[in-house]
Amino acid sequence: MKKKSELTKGSIGKQLLLFALPLLGTSLIQQLYNTVDLFFVGNFLGTQATAAVGASSLLTNCMVGFFTGLSLGTGVIISISVGENNKKRIHKVIHTAMGLSLAGGAVLTLLGLALSRQILLWMNTPLEILEQSLLYIRIYLLGMTPLFVYNMNAGVIRARGDSRTPMVFQLTGALINILLDWISLAHFGMGVEGAAWATFLSQLAAAAGTVVYLIRRSDEYRLNWKKIGISRDILRSVMKIGVPAGCQNMVITLSNIFVQTAINSLGVSVIAAFTAYFKVECLIYLPIVAFGQAATTFVGQNFGAGEKTRIQKGVINCIVMGCAYAVIMAMLLIWQGKAVLGLFTSDDSVIALGIRIIRVTFPFYWLYVLLEVHADALRGIGRSIPPMALILICICGLRTVLLLVFNRLFGSLEAVAAVYPCAWLAAAVCLTACWVKIRKHL
Numbered sequence: 058m059k060k061k062s063e064l065t066k067g068s069i070g071k072q073l074l075l076f077a078l079p080l081l082g083t084s085l086i087q088q089l090y091n092t093v094d095l096f097f098v099g100n101f102l103g104t105q106a107t108a109a110v111g112a113s114s115l116l117t118n119c120m121v122g123f124f125t126g127l128s129l130g131t132g133v134i135i136s137i138s139v140g141e142n143n144k145k146r147i148h149k150v151i152h153t154a155m156g157l158s159l160a161g162g163a164v165l166t167l168l169g170l171a172l173s174r175q176i177l178l179w180m181n182t183p184l185e186i187l188e189q190s191l192l193y194i195r196i197y198l199l200g201m202t203p204l205f206v207y208n209m210n211a212g213v214i215r216a217r218g219d220s221r222t223p224m225v226f227q228l229t230g231a232l233i234n235i236l237l238d239w240i241s242l243a244h245f246g247m248g249v250e251g252a253a254w255a256t257f258l259s260q261l262a263a264a265a266g267t268v269v270y271l272i273r274r275s276d277e278y279r280l281n282w283k284k285i286g287i288s289r290d291i292l293r294s295v296m297k298i299g300v301p302a303g304c305q306n307m308v309i310t311l312s313n314i315f316v317q318t319a320i321n322s323l324g325v326s327v328i329a330a331f332t333a334y335f336k337v338e339c340l341i342y343l344p345i346v347a348f349g350q351a352a353t354t355f356v357g358q359n360f361g362a363g364e365k366t367r368i369q370k371g372v373i374n375c376i377v378m379g380c381a382y383a384v385i386m387a388m389l390l391i392w393q394g395k396a397v398l399g400l401f402t403s404d405d406s407v408i409a410l411g412i413r414i415i416r417v418t419f420p421f422y423w424l425y426v427l428l429e430v431h432a433d434a435l436r437g438i439g440r441s442i443p444p445m446a447l448i449l450i451c452i453c454g455l456r457t458v459l460l461l462v463f464n465r466l467f468g469s470l471e472a473v474a475a476v477y478p479c480a481w482l483a484a485a486v487c488l489t490a491c492w493v494k495i496r497k498h499l
Contacts (some may be wrong), residue, residue, distance in 0.1 A: 064218055064358045069367060070374045077351040077378065079220035083211075084343030086227045093231070096400055097238045098252050104404050106249050108186050108328040110193055123303035124161050124205045128154070128212040129353070130299025133436055134291070135216035136354050140361020144277040146291075147217075151271065152284045153291040154209040160287075162202025169198040181321045183328075189249050196253035203257075203264035210267035216354055217278060222270060230263030298436060301445035312453040319464050319473050327470055330410035333401040337394070337415070341386050341422050348379040348426065349433035356437030369496060372434045379426035387419040414474045421478035427485035431492040443491050451484035 064072055098106045131154045138146045173194045174187075182190055207230075211223035234255050241251030271280035320331050355371045390397060398411040428451075432444035456476045463472035 064355045066364075069355075069370050073351055073355060073371060073374050074378065076218070076220050076354065077348055077375070079224040080215070080347035080350050081344045083220070083224040083227050084347045085340070086224065086231045093235050093238050093255075097242045098249060104325065104329045104402065104407060106186075106189060108183070108325050108332060110190075110249060110252065110332065123307050124158075124165070125208060126301070126303025126306050127157060127161070127295060127299035128205070128208045129302045129436060130295040130297070130441070131157075131209055132212035132216040133298050133353060133357050133439065133441075134294050135213055136357025136437065137361035137439070139217055140358040140364075148277045148279075149288050149291050150295070151213055151278060151280060152286060153288045153295065154213060155206070155280065155285045156287045157292075157295070158205040158209045159202060159285075162205040166198050166201045169201070170195055173198070181318045183321065183325060186325070186328075193249040193253045196250055197256060200257035200260040203261040207260065207264040207267055210264070210271060213278065214267065214270070215350065216357070218354070218358070220351075220354075223267065226263045226266035226270070229266060230259040233262050234259035298439060298441040301441040302436060305445040305448050308449050308453050312457050315457055316460060316473060316476070319460060320470075323470060323473075326404070326407055327410060329402060329404065329407045330414065330470070331473075333398050333407065334411045334414045336401055337390060337397050337411070338418070340390065340397075341383055341419065342425070344382055344386075345379050345422075345426050345429050348375045348382075349429040351375060352430050353433040353437040356434045360438045368434070368438075372430060372492070375430045375434075376426055379430060380423045383423040383426055387422050391415060391419055410470060414470060417471050417474040418477050421481060424478065424481040424485045428481060428488045431485075431488040434492060435488075435495065438495075440495060443495070444488060447487045447491060448484055451487060452480050455483055456480035 064076065098110055131150060134150050135147055138150065174191055177187060177190055177194075207226070211226070214220075214222050237255035237258055238252055241247045241255055245251065247254075268280065271278060272282075274280070317331075320328055352372055352375045355375075356368050359365065359367045359371065394412045394415045395408055398408045398415075402408060402411075428448070432448060435441070435444045456479070459476040459479055460473065463475060466472070
């Protein structure tokens with residue numbers, strides 16, 4: 058059986074790069090899920106269907122956000138336990154994580170099915186796309202449990218230092234998604250429901266892969282169905298880190314709903330433009346998140362092992378690599394914006410609107426690296442509340458205020474787009490200062 062990767066010894070830069078590359082690959086593959094949906098929807102079903110998928114995405118992200126935070130808490134606890142070589146605790150965390158995934162997925166699916174129509178109405182979703190958005194969401198919600206199972210299990214596997222295996226399962230799911238999208242939309246002539254079913258089945262396949270992987274292990278990472286349950290002491294530890302991160306994700310997404318509401322008020326073409334833009338944006342955003350995830354695991358393992366002199370060097374390496382990637386990718390996407398946006402829509406007016414958004418936000422995306430890496434490093438040492446508080450203040454509070462001010466003063470899509478880099482700057486400054494202060498007391 059493959060041994061876990063030791064992130065507590067050896068070359069820091071090399072280890073982080075080798076660990077982050079599969080995470081980066083996983084992030085880009087993850088982007089394929091909805092990107093492929095949007096590609097087929099935009100090219101086979103038209104602008105209204107594209108807008109319908111876009112209008113529903115923030116609602117699904119809101120429901121996923123809380124459990125994603127819990128999976129982060131699980132990963133941190135395991136990373137620290139790996140550094141401490143606490144095998145018994147690792148085994149308990151795995152079974153508690155599976156119990157949380159199954160219970161939480163079922164609860165959020167039911168809540169989403171019950172509330173989705175009303176929330177779409179609150180978001181000022183245009184009536185001409187409301188029913189399509191609702192249909193897409195309700196099918197997508199069926200995939201909540203497999204999505205949570207995959208995220209939890211992938212977090213467990215990564216925390217032991219293996220970032221390649223989750224990438225393989227994610228790639229398998231993405232290929233299934235592409236195949237099913239092509240069959241359902243291009244050959245069977247289905248609507249947005251075809252894209253939603255393709256996503257559900259592909260997520261189910263990825264989740265099943267991680268479950269089988271853990272069941273077949275023979276060490277402390279082995280999953281035993283009979284032991285699945287929720288351990289109180291593990292739950293407390295996971296909740297201490299995961300709940301603040303989950304609440305942060307939910308509130309950020311809720312603040313995005315305010316942004317989406319402002320976008321919706323500008324018309325269907327602008328909705329479609331922002332929908333396409335958000336897919337292009339993920340080519341920068343998701344790899345940055347990957348560097349943050351690498352920082353969390355690296356910091357957690359070294360914190361658990363008492364190798365605290367390596368922690369700051371690891372954080373600096375993640376920032377340098379992340380900023381270099383963000384700057385280079387931003388330049389490429391600004392240069393080739395028309396071609397990339399054209400993958401998601403054939404409407405020239407929508408593409409022109411998307412290019413206007415890109416030129417406002419992409420030059421400043423390196424700021425997001427600073428806030429992401431420092432926030433994830435703080436979580437890696439078990440400090441989840443400070444990054445939650447600062448991100449909620451800057452990303453949610455400040456951004457919402459700026460949105461109201463900019464929208465009232467200018468009322469344009471550039472005004473909506475400009476709130477993002479302004480909030481990133483504030484959060485980057487605050488989180489960097491917070492990390493410097495807390496690091497001195499490690």
